Amino acid sequence: MNDRILLNVSIDGRDCSFETETDRRLLDLLREDAGITGVREGCGEGECGACSIFLDGKLVNSCCIPAVAADGSSIVTIEGFSKTPEFDIISDAYAEAGAVQCGFCTPGFIMATAALLREIPIPDDNQIRTALSGNLCRCTGYSMIIDAVRIASKNFHSASSPLDQQYGGLNDT
Ligand code: FES
Numbered sequence: 001m002n003d004r005i006l007l008n009v010s011i012d013g014r015d016c017s018f019e020t021e022t023d024r025r026l027l028d029l030l031r032e033d034a035g036i037t038g039v040r041e042g043c044g045e046g047e048c049g050a051c052s053i054f055l056d057g058k059l060v061n062s063c064c065i066p067a068v069a070a071d072g073s074s075i076v077t078i079e080g081f082s083k084t085p086e087f088d089i090i091s092d093a094y095a096e097a098g099a100v101q102c103g104f105c106t107p108g109f110i111m112a113t114a115a116l117l118r119e120i121p122i123p124d125d126n127q128i129r130t131a132l133s134g135n136l137c138r139c140t141g142y143s144m145i146i147d148a149v150r151i152a153s154k155n156f157h158s159a160s161s162p163l164d165q166q167y168g169g170l171n172d173t
């Protein structure tokens with residue numbers, strides 16, 4: 001029988017407690033216990049980025065993280081992130097570029113785009129490719145996704161408020 005542990009975590013701004021097995025994946029806790037199905041399971045092996053979350057502000061694949069490692073942490077999922085102005089700018093850019101087809105991969109790409117543009121507001125194409133290298137898309141062929149990141153970068157730049165004010169209360173993501 002697996003050991004169980006009580007774990008306390010902030011998810012999308014809500015304080016939550018879960019009793020869970022010590023060998024559980026964070027992805028399973030988020031989807032099954034917290035009901036956050038916007039965090040997707042693709043490969044389950046750290047290759048596709050569909051399960052991306054911000055864990056204490058760092059972009060990680062939740063399929064590769066034990067749930068116990070998140071004890072005391074702050075998590076932002078695509079569901080929380082989708083309530084921010086930052087998400088709106090990025091998702092509008094994906095729509096404008098035609099970078100969404102089936103949409104399965106899109107939450108992960110949007111999270112990776114946010115992580116990139118926070119670190120490098122005006123990335124070149126190599127920096128975009130590197131930042132998105134942990135995400136897989138079966139549909140689009142990637143060029144439209146790269147266009148989407150360029151458009152998001154431009155639109156952040158021309159937005160009236162500074163980038164850090166556009167994070168809309170989830171600035172610790
Ligand atoms: S499901 Fe986690 S990286 Fe693919």
Ligand code: FES
Pocket residue numbers: 099100101102103104105106136137138139140
């Ligand atoms: S849009 Fe279908 S997997 Fe990317």
